[in-house]
Every structure is written in C-alpha cells, then in structure tokens.
Amino acid sequence: MAMRNTLVLIILLIAPLVVQAERQIHTTVFHTPSAEVESDARRIYTVELLRLALDKTVEDYGPYELRLVSGLSVRRMQQVAQLNKYENFFFKVSYTDQVAEQFTYAPFPIEFGIVGYRVCFVAPSFLQESNQVITLQQLQQHTVGQGLGWLDLDILQANEVPTVTVSQYLSLFPMVNKNRFDFLCRGINEIKLEMEQFAQSEPLTLNTSFIIRYPLPRFFFTNNSNPMATARINKGLHRAYTDGSAQALMLSFYKENIEFVDVKKRAIIPMTNPLIENIDKSYEQYVWGIEDLVFDK
Structure with missing residues (x-):
C-alpha cells in the first residue's frame, strides 16, 4: 500500500513536467x-x-x-x-x-478601420481654396493623386472623384506641391509621419476642412x-x-497621429467601397467611429 501511494505521488509530481515537455515539443x-x-x-x-x-x-x-x-x-x-x-x-x-x-x-x-479615414495634403498655394471643400460633390470638382494599383484609386473612381495616377509613390509629394493635382489623401495613421518625412524637400500643408471615410x-x-x-x-x-x-x-x-489630424473639426465625406460587396459585415462592430477618434471629449 505504501509503495502504491509512493507511485501515485511520483506520478503526480512528474505529470506536469511531462505535459510541459510535450507542449514544448x-x-x-x-x-x-x-x-x-x-x-x-x-x-x-x-x-x-x-x-x-x-x-x-x-x-x-x-x-x-x-x-x-x-x-x-x-x-x-x-x-x-x-x-x-x-x-x-x-x-x-x-x-x-x-x-x-x-x-x-x-x-x-x-x-480598427482607421485606415479608411483619409485626410489630404495640398500645396500651400491651394490651402485656402481647398478648405472650402466639405462635401463629396465639391470634392468631385477637383483632382486627387493616387498611386498605380492602389485600392483607393478604384474607390475614388467609383465615387466619381477625378484622379491622376502616378506610378512612383515618392513622385506624389512633389506633384501635389506643384499643383499637378489638387489633393493627395492618406490614412490618418500615416500622414503625420509622411509630413515629417517630406518637410524639408516639399513644403506641404494639410487641408483642414474634411475627412474622407470609406470602409477599408x-x-x-x-x-x-x-x-x-x-x-x-x-x-x-x-x-x-x-x-x-x-x-x-x-x-x-x-x-499621436490621430490627434494630429484633429478629426472633430472636419466635415465627413462618406464614400462607398465597391471592392467589398461580399464581405461578412460582422467586422464592423470593431471599427472605430469618428467619436472614437476624439480623445479630449
């Protein structure tokens, strides 16, 4: 009986080690x-x-x-x-x-869907005029620069926004600065970094009147x-x-990037995304709304 109890005790002691070893394997x-x-x-x-x-x-x-x-x-x-x-x-x-x-x-x-919120670079000379834009209909009167193959290109065109397509990403910034197109719109998670990156070579400024929103x-x-x-x-x-x-x-x-664009002061321009017609929309419960992007409530 004593030997049996000893065996049981040994098994209890080594069992966790065996399980741990198996999990490591x-x-x-x-x-x-x-x-x-x-x-x-x-x-x-x-x-x-x-x-x-x-x-x-x-x-x-x-x-x-x-x-x-x-x-x-x-x-x-x-x-x-x-x-x-x-x-x-x-x-x-x-x-x-x-x-x-x-x-x-x-x-x-x-x-959390924040990439679908877009704000736009503009040339300093176009800033005042750009800040008159607050609706999709007004935006449709202007041109937006886009990279070749970007999904945003299909989305903008589906929403009847005129686009200028550029093959090289780095070319977009000097082109908007030289008024080759009116807007260069980027995700709110990336625009601050890009403004800092190109600050010395391109004196870009940020439109402050609107934010584009589409599911992405x-x-x-x-x-x-x-x-x-x-x-x-x-x-x-x-x-x-x-x-x-x-x-x-x-x-x-x-x-910090989200705070930089100050979304609460911007008009929302909603757009549809024709590339996600068959998506399971259950993901939408995790997407942040505009109210979630304002931290000093």
Whole structure:
C-alpha cells in the first residue's frame, strides 16, 4: 500500500513536467513579414498585434514561435502565401472580394478601420481654396493623386472623384506641391509621419476642412490550408479586444497621429467601397467611429 501511494505521488509530481515537455515539443511556428526599417510603425504594429493574439492563446493551443520574413512587398506576400512557402504565414492586406476568394482570413480589422479615414495634403498655394471643400460633390470638382494599383484609386473612381495616377509613390509629394493635382489623401495613421518625412524637400500643408471615410478593413490573411492557425489568431484578437490590450497597442502606435489630424473639426465625406460587396459585415462592430477618434471629449 505504501509503495502504491509512493507511485501515485511520483506520478503526480512528474505529470506536469511531462505535459510541459510535450507542449514544448509541439511548439507551433508562425511566419509574418518583418518591418524593413525601424521607423516603419505600420509593419511593427502588425507584427506586435499578431504576437499579442498568439500570446492570448498559449493556454488553448500551446507555445509558439513567431519568425519574421524580410524583403516582401505586398504582391510578394500574396505569392508567398499562395505557394505556402512558410509554415503558418500570415500577412496583412486590405480586404477585397478577390483576395478573400484566394485566402483564408481572421475577420478582425487590424487597425480598427482607421485606415479608411483619409485626410489630404495640398500645396500651400491651394490651402485656402481647398478648405472650402466639405462635401463629396465639391470634392468631385477637383483632382486627387493616387498611386498605380492602389485600392483607393478604384474607390475614388467609383465615387466619381477625378484622379491622376502616378506610378512612383515618392513622385506624389512633389506633384501635389506643384499643383499637378489638387489633393493627395492618406490614412490618418500615416500622414503625420509622411509630413515629417517630406518637410524639408516639399513644403506641404494639410487641408483642414474634411475627412474622407470609406470602409477599408485590413485582416490577417493566410493560405487556405491553415484553418486551425487562423482560428487561433481570430480567438486571440478577440480576447485582446475584450480585455482592451488590442486597443491599447493600437493607440500606443497611432494615437499621436490621430490627434494630429484633429478629426472633430472636419466635415465627413462618406464614400462607398465597391471592392467589398461580399464581405461578412460582422467586422464592423470593431471599427472605430469618428467619436472614437476624439480623445479630449
């Protein structure tokens, strides 16, 4: 009897160690694109949000290792995911019906939809006139510069806003400064950084009369062969949202940028997005409204 009790005690003592060892053996590897430069807050935020989602689900799915893949453009990310080149490769991209047909995704908006809020650079000489624009009809009387292949180009054209297409991203800033087109509209999460980046070479200024709003959700996409990994990411994102850590992370990266554009003083110009006709709209409950972008209430 004493020996039996001793065996039971030994089993109870070593069982947690065995379970822990098994979980360590079954560490799940995930891959995601790295930030190419330290100042690329957008990609750094994406990596940290993915890491947060994985952290929130360790008890359910076991330990993980997140490996970063460098040198990937948006197009290359999709190619890598299609080829399933890396185990559990997740990348961020804006939803379109076409992309959703090719990949599986976790239906939680990575930046809470703030990328769909756009404010616009203008040339200093055009600032006063630009600030008369407060409606879509007025904006339709002006031109907006856009990068070749940008989703925003399709959205603006669908809303009958005249566009000027430019193949090189860096060319957009001197062109708007030289009045080659009237507006260069960027997401509220990126415009402050770009203004600082081009301050010396291009004396750009910011229109203050309106903010464009259209649905442009970005999700974590992956190869269709990764349903369990997708479920894990989705569960982790929702847990992080529920306990507030996802919102806190986003604000740690973007609150200063959001405050910079002072949305409460701007007229809202709503637009439709023809590229998301088949989307499951359940994601909308996590999208921030204008009231969520005002912090000094």
